[in-house]
Amino acid sequence: MKHYLLPLCLILHLIAFADEDMKNRLEEVPSTSIPFDCVKSIDYFKPAFGFSYGTDQHFSLEVYDDLGLTQKAAVPSINYAIFRKFELQRKEYTLVAINMDIAESTKKVLVTYRDGKFIDYIESEVAWWNEKMVFIKQWRIASNEEIVITWLKVQSTPPISAFSDFKSINAQRIDMHYKIDDNGKFELIKEIKYKPQLYPKIYLTDRSKNLWEGDEAPVEEK
Numbered sequence: 001m002k003h004y005l006l007p008l009c010l011i012l013h014l015i016a017f018a019d020e021d022m023k024n025r026l027e028e029v030p031s032t033s034i035p036f037d038c039v040k041s042i043d044y045f046k047p048a049f050g051f052s053y054g055t056d057q058h059f060s061l062e063v064y065d066d067l068g069l070t071q072k073a074a075v076p077s078i079n080y081a082i083f084r085k086f087e088l089q090r091k092e093y094t095l096v097a098i099n100m101d102i103a104e105s106t107k108k109v110l111v112t113y114r115d116g117k118f119i120d121y122i123e124s125e126v127a128w129w130n131e132k133m134v135f136i137k138q139w140r141i142a143s144n145e146e147i148v149i150t151w152l153k154v155q156s157t158p159p160i161s162a163f164s165d166f167k168s169i170n171a172q173r174i175d176m177h178y179k180i181d182d183n184g185k186f187e188l189i190k191e192i193k194y195k196p197q198l199y200p201k202i203y204l205t206d207r208s209k210n211l212w213e214g215d216e217a218p219v220e221e222k
Contacts, residue, residue: 023116025049026094029085036086037140038097038108038125040133040207050081058118059098063105064126067136067162067169068154078102088145093184095141097124104129104163110139110147112184119184124149128162132205136162138212147178147186150212152204155196169204172196173216193220 029049061078065071080100088095094113100106108125111118124139124147137151152171160166177190194216203209 022113022118025082026085026096026113026116029082029096031087032084034086034141034145035143036084037210038084038138039210040135040138044081044083044099050079059109059111059121060123061100063100063102063107064128065105065161065163066154066159067134067166067171068156068159069126069136071159075102083108086141088180090180090182090184093119093180095180107137108139110186112180112186114184120186122147122149122178122186130163133207134162134201134204135211136204138210140212145180146189147180148212149176149178150174150210151176152199152211166201168198168200170196171199173211173214175212191222192218195219 030045060074061080062072062074063078065073078100079102080098083097083099086095086097092114096111096113097108098111099108106125106127106129107123109121110124111121113119124137125135126137127133127135136154137149139147139149141147151174152169153174154160155170155172160169173194175192175194176188177192178186179189181187194214195218197216203214
């Protein structure tokens with residue numbers, strides 16, 4: 001992920017938050033308006049708002065090695081930073097996108113807080129650096145605050161390394177729709193599955209084409 005992370009390393013002024021609570025940290029972050037599409041080419045805040053190593057944030061610090069998201073390992077020393085903060089209609093809750101990366105692996109999670117206290121999280125984005133950024137999962141937020149996570153679920157059984165010289169993958173697009181309930185938790189309200197198809201590597205790396213912009217035919221909704 002050298003070409004992708006170097007700019008972040010240059011602008012990431014890590015703030016030592018060990019003696020401050022999350023409520024104070026979030027007050028430092030400007031709010032982003034909704035609707036919001038986390039496109040492949042989106043930028044970070046400058047400066048970014050980072051966490052020091054060892055800060056317990058209650059969410060998974062695992063990264064993946066394969067495109068099917070089956071091979072993973074926890075990495076306690078992973079770098080992570082607040083990517084965006086969103087103010088919700090329910091003013092008591094704050095929605096935060098947090099980016100995590102180590103070496104050539106990166107992912108984002110969406111986290112809800114109330115007065116700085118952790119409530120819930122979901123994984124929203126997964127990508128790797130393999131000559132170019134390879135995306136297998138992306139996210140967006142609609143004007144009604146519905147969160148849509150688009151995942152290309154690999155269909156092959158043998159794991160395909162995200163760092164291999166693969167040419168294409170057989171995958172099924174799944175759109176997972178979430179809302180934030182009255183308790184600040186993520187609730188899956190709808191899942192749309194599309195007809196599996198072959199996706200060339202260039203489709204996963206094309207920064208002008210997002211995973212939700214395909215023309216796949218829906219086959220199941222629940």
